[in-house]
Amino acid sequence: MTGGTNQADVGHDRAYEASLRHLLDRAVLIEHRVRRAVEARQRTDPDPDDAFRGLYLSDETVQRLLDAGRSLAAPDETDSGRLHEAEARASAAGQPTRLHRLAEEFGLTALDVELLLIALIPDLDDRFESFYGYLNDDVTRRRPTLGLALGLCGSSPADAGARARLAPLSPLRATGLLLVEEQERPFLGRSLRVPDRVAAHLLGDDTHDPRLTDLLAPWHDIPGVGDPAPLARSLDAGVHLAYLREDQGGAGTALAASALAQAGHGVLGLDLERLARDPQPGEALRILAREARLTGSGLVCGPVDALVREKQQLIRLIADIPLPVILVGRAPWDASWSARPPLLLHAPRVEPDARGTLWTAACTTLVPPGLDITGVLSPFLLTPDQIVRAARGAAQSAHLDDDTLSAAHVRAGARAQNAAGLDRLARRIEPAVGWPDLVLPPDSLAQLRELTARARHRDRVLGEWGMRPGGGRGRGVAALFAGDSGTGKTMSAEVIAADLGLDVYTVDLSTVIDKYIGETEKNLERIFSEAAGINGVLLFDEADAIFGKRSEVKDAHDRYANVESAYLLQRMESFDGLAILATNLRANLDDAFTRRLDLVIDFPLPDAEQRRVLWERCLGPVLPRSTGLDLDFCAHSFELAGGNIRSVAVTAAYLAADSGGSVSMADLIHAVQREYQKLGRLTLASEFGPYVDLLST
Structure with a gap:
């Protein structure tokens, strides 16, 4: 009015x-x-x-x-x-x-x-x-x-x-x-x-204490995410400590904030990752407790996982605050964290339909009628706060493109919510290829598309429809890519990631494998823990090195190696993300691993027809070519994988650049000869046919 x-x-x-x-x-x-x-x-x-x-x-x-x-x-x-x-x-x-x-x-x-x-x-x-x-x-x-x-x-x-x-x-x-x-x-x-x-x-000023500026998190009541009524009733009944355990993309902080609001309390959110880095966390907690009591607020503190390893005493200090305290995390509750038992609850995920609704409500720009936000976000496991931040980030990006929101903006906003911890343990690859770039047999392509569908619809199938009950298994999707080097395993992982709008994180085995007993699984646990905070494709290259067969126990080393493999089996089952194991030696993988995989996709060496397509694509449309290039001969005579053909094309391009001319048949023959030397293959004159005279002596 x-x-x-x-x-x-x-x-x-x-x-x-x-x-x-x-x-x-x-x-x-x-x-x-x-x-x-x-x-x-x-x-x-x-x-x-x-x-x-x-x-x-x-x-x-x-x-x-x-x-x-x-x-x-x-x-x-x-x-x-x-x-x-x-x-x-x-x-x-x-x-x-x-x-x-x-x-x-x-x-x-x-x-x-x-x-x-x-x-x-x-x-x-x-x-x-x-x-x-x-x-x-x-x-x-x-x-x-x-x-x-x-x-x-x-x-x-x-x-x-x-x-x-x-x-x-x-x-x-x-x-x-x-x-x-x-x-x-x-x-x-x-x-x-x-x-x-x-x-x-x-004097009437409710501005928070400046000491808390870097510690407070903007967690707030988000309608439509879970049912906060049971927790609110418990708070009304005098319960002052609760622990909401959540999975990746869980709505723990939003559910806690909603329950506090329903119970008539204000909400103060504490970011425990920032508290863990604070030089004087005890003083910060005393000021936080005073702030909460001054404003009549309860505390929502998460993620608890940031304090589990080295600073568990801070969890005890938080749990002892005589106020409504709701802790949120993924780790199981440890009874030593508090003298008073907490109310233990499980926080639900934000399901696909709710993600689209939250996104649309938070987005500050117009969503085009043909843009299916729910479908675009389906591969991403995001918390409500991450969805809100991603929506605002996508809207800002859209302002650079005439305020037209696209699926690319939505995916970029969602990827921006990834934690940076995994970048220290794995190499991040931003996909730059698509389905047309793959040259594979029809059945392999069909399986790759099935894998993409599994990743896109896992929340509906495994969550809403409950098709993987019991056993503590997560909603992850795992696949094995088996084939010789250069047959397109890594590129296929990139294509899947690009289709889903995700990044690829290639695990560097040098940061994982350790000669000391027990260290390898510790390194892997760090990788899986960090991967739980990102939306991406986790690629284990040369996977047989860490997912190999368990052996008969003949000495102490064998016993610990088998314990390591058993741990990996359990960790793979509870992983919620998309994991791809790539190997050149499928037979070396433990059968227990393959049983737990959703798909096993073989990558055979390309036939002559596929090699012809690969030669054309690897040389590309920009590279200057001589008129005498005989790509049909190269495809039929040289049995090379796609990666080797790419290497030959690059070598030939350098030769052409050095001579100042176009790529000639002589450059290709010389490049093939160098590739054979790298592979340790004999250079047989019969393979080079009419071009044998172009070989270097």
């Missing part, structure tokens, strides 16, 4: 005004006590006009201190009346003020509140810096000391109960509401200070 006033905003403004008025009313009461204390000091000051007051102690001042005792300005009946009036005005507002809520949330007593206000008042009125300097007999100390604060509250410094309210484990100090500085001084001479964030909160 144009020109109207939102009732919620009006209510918020009234609550803010009432809260601020109450805080200032309470500050006025402190001011009266300070004034009486200053007046009392002036009446007994032997030289109140001394210009160097507070910089030294005269004999008269020392005598006054000996005679005056510790009493400053205990509350009187007038203070009680004013306090009653302040509380009455606050109650008339109809809802608790921030000071009331803070006292209730942190379990503060009336004395705690008085001490907090005494420390706070210099941040509300800078005159009190001078007052406190005067009362401290030191103009350089402009904050209240513990002794001064206790005296203003009418408490004896020898009162153990009053002193305990300022002890390190007291509610004021343990929660970070009050800081005690100058620890080298005696207890009563230490200064009190209220952190800026607490002062800002009491």
Whole structure:
């Protein structure tokens, strides 16, 4: 309604005004006590006009201190009346003020509140810096000391109960509401200070503490992802610790945020990967707990996996925070992480239909009618937050292309959500080939397309239709590419990745195989763990080196080698991604591996017809050719794989470039001869027929 006033905003403004008025009313009461204390000091000051007051102690001042005792300005009946009036005005507002809520949330007593206000008042009125300097007999100390604060509250410094309210484990100090500085001084001479964030909160500012800027994650309630009602009911019933275990693409953080919102809490998201890199994580957690209590929020913390290996003590610190805490991760819960048992739940994935809906809602540019977002995203396992970020990234890319969103933009936005950890363990290949570039037998091509279909529709078949129940198996797709070197195994992996919009990650076996017992499977575990955070095709080249047959146990080495193979069998089954094993020696692979594979695709050496196509494609349309090239002869005479033909074409191109002319038949014959030498094959004159004279001697 144009020109109207939102009732919620009006209510918020009234609550803010009432809260601020109450805080200032309470500050006025402190001011009266300070004034009486200053007046009392002036009446007994032997030289109140001394210009160097507070910089030294005269004999008269020392005598006054000996005679005056510790009493400053205990509350009187007038203070009680004013306090009653302040509380009455606050109650008339109809809802608790921030000071009331803070006292209730942190379990503060009336004395705690008085001490907090005494420390706070210099941040509300800078005159009190001078007052406190005067009362401290030191103009350089402009904050209240513990002794001064206790005296203003009418408490004896020898009162153990009053002193305990300022002890390190007291509610004021343990929660970070009050800081005690100058620890080298005696207890009563230490200064009190209220952190800026607490002062800002009491004044109505809800901006998060700057210390948390790099740690907070934008996890929020996303409607339509899972059912948060059971978890919300548990939170309402008093459950303060829950663990949501999720798979790749799980909706754990969104489900946790939705449950907290339904239970009436705010949401603070903590990125545990960033916390693990923080130089002072313990301090950060204390500030986070204070922030959550100030704002009435619960905590959503993930991924727990970032702390599992080396920083499990941080999990215990998080689990012990006396607030609603929901941890999210992929690792199984360890009972040693918390003294109190958590509520254990499984977070669902974001299924294909929900991905399209979330994407469309988050995308800031128009989605063309013919673009099937659900279909394009089907190979990707993304969390709700990743989907939102990917949609916004795709929209930004589309702005560079006349604001026309395409499937390429959608895939690029999704790939941008991949973690970078696997890049350190495997070589990333961005596909630059497609189906027309493959030269394979029809059956091999058909199997490759079947493999692509499995990767694209695995969520529907294995998830919605439940076609792989039990056994702890994931939704991964695994295939074996078997064939001689150069027959197109790696290129086929690239083609599949390009069709799905993914990248290829080729595992470098030098980073995996280790001569020390147990290290190889540790390296593989790191690869699989990192691969769980990316959407890509994981390619194990020369796979027989690590997926070989188990042997009869003849010594300790054989025993550990078999344990390693058994571990790999289990890890492959639980993997959720697309894994391709490429080998030149299919017979060397363990039968247990092949049983767990979805497809085994053979890559035979090309026949003469296929070699003719390969020669044409490898030479390409740009390379200058002489008119006498006899590619039919090359195809029928030289039994080479596609990779070898590519190598011959490149060598011939270098020869032509060096001579400054076009690729001639002599260049091709010379390049074939060099390729034969690389392969260790004999150069037989019968193979070169009429071109034998072009061979180098």
